Amino acid sequence: MDSVGVVEAAAEKMAADAGLDEDQVFHVAMAVREAAVNAVLHGNEYDQARKIEGSFENTGADLIFIVADQGHGFEPDHLPDPLAAENVLKSSGRGIFLIRSLMDEVHFRQLHPGTELTLVKHLAPAKERP
Amino acid sequence: MALTIASREVDGVTVLDLSGRITLGEGSVQLRDAIRDLIGKGQKNVLLNMGDVSYIDSSGLGELVSAYTTSKNQGASLKLLKLTKRVHDVLQLTKLYTVFDIYDDEASAIGSYK
Numbered sequence: 001m002d003s004v005g006v007v008e009a010a011a012e013k014m015a016a017d018a019g020l021d022e023d024q025v026f027h028v029a030m031a032v033r034e035a036a037v038n039a040v041l042h043g044n045e046y047d048q049a050r051k052i053e054g055s056f057e058n059t060g061a062d063l064i065f066i067v068a069d070q071g072h073g074f075e076p077d078h079l080p081d082p083l084a085a086e087n088v089l090k091s092s093g094r095g096i097f098l099i100r101s102l103m104d105e106v107h108f109r110q111l112h113p114g115t116e117l118t119l120v121k122h123l124a125p126a127k128e129r130p
Numbered sequence: 131m132a133l134t135i136a137s138r139e140v141d142g143v144t145v146l147d148l149s150g151r152i153t154l155g156e157g158s159v160q161l162r163d164a165i166r167d168l169i170g171k172g173q174k175n176v177l178l179n180m181g182d183v184s185y186i187d188s189s190g191l192g193e194l195v196s197a198y199t200t201s202k203n204q205g206a207s208l209k210l211l212k213l214t215k216r217v218h219d220v221l222q223l224t225k226l227y228t229v230f231d232i233y234d235d236e237a238s239a240i241g242s243y244k
Contacts, residue, residue, distance in 0.1 A: 004155070026216060034188055037154055083225050089199055091192035094224055098188055101223055 004040060007054055008033040011065060014056055018063055018123055027102040028063065028121050034095045035067040035117045042095075043069025043115055061124045062104075068116040076108040133157025133183075135164050143175040143240050144168055145211075149182035152190030161190075165197040165208070174206045175243045179236070181212035186220055198230060207231075211239045 011032035015025040036052065044050035050070040057064045080087050082094045100106050105120035133150040146164060151157050168176055178197075186194070194210075201208035209231040213221065221227040233239035 030185075030187065030220075033153075037187065037189065041154070088225050088229060089195055091196045091199075092188070094188040094191055098220075098223070 003052065004033060004036045007036040007067070010056065014058060015063060015121065018058055020063075020121070020123070024121065028065075028119075031099045031102040031119055032065050032067070034099050035065070035119060038095045038099075038117075039067050039069035039071075039115075042074070043071030045071060058123075061122070063121040063123060065119040066116060067119070068111060068114055070111075070114040072113060073110045073115045133160050135160055137164070137168075140177075140236070140240050141243075143177050143243050144173050145177045145179055145236070145240075147179045147182070151185040151187075152183060152193065153185065153187040154189035158189050158193040161193050161197065165200065169201060169204045169206055176201060176206060176208045177211050177236075177239050177243075178208065179211045180214065180217055183214060183217055186217050191220065191224060191226060195226065195229070207243065209233065209239060209242065211236060 008029050012025055012029035015028035020028065036054070039052045040046065044052065053066075053068045055066045076096060079096055080090075080093055082088065082090070082097045087093060099117070099119060103119045104122045105118075107118040107120075109116040109118070133148060133152055133156060136147040136149075138145050138147070146168075148157075148161070152161055165176065178194075198208050211233050212235075213232060218227070221230070221232075231242065233242065
């Protein structure tokens with residue numbers, strides 16, 4: 001799990017360097033951390049033989065974070081809603097929800113095997129982006 | 131910073147002063163063990179002082195929920211004290227803010243158990 005902390009710290013620095021405010025930096029760092037935890041825990045199931053790949057990019061208009069695991073994959077559109085009354089007292093199932101809540105865009109791609117998450121935080125308003 | 135937990139008794143309430151992060155691999159297990167230990171000893175009134183908790187992730191939220199449901203199932207009452215803005219925002223986002231009894235000052239929190 002040490003790598004999760006490294007990824008989180010790198011995302012936090014990138015967001016701060018990009019000029020995001022304190023709250024937005026926190027949102028980015030938390031979302032990227034959740035993506036990394038998800039990849040290690042649920043994707044690769046703690047199997048050290050499976051790798052996590054990540055890449056970060058500041059395009060000037062967006063911060064783009066890509067985290068990929070080598071797990072069995074999952075259906076992001078079929079995850080239980082953690083805010084539903086029957087789920088709110090469950091002890092898990094909030095990671096993807098938090099990622100979606102904290103970032104401007106989240107995309108999923110199935111790699112067979114594995115899942116790639118792309119997290120996007122806009123730096124500029126939509127009309128100013130290329 | 132990993133989670134540190136200090137325990138004290140105030141008018142029949144066990145106050146756990148938490149400091150640091152409640153995350154997977156850092157604070158979740160310590161919190162789980164501390165709560166289970168208290169409940170196992172028959173303590174019915176537990177107050178988690180979150181004033182120095184700088185960060186909580188989805189795993190930490192899961193531990194808080196588990197602590198809450200475990201306490202409730204054992205006839206104990208687990209409440210939260212002094213949420214930092216970060217923790218408050220995450221609890222609100224996940225609707226857990228409505229689940230817990232949350233207090234801003236310790237005297238009110240302690241008084242609520244009477």
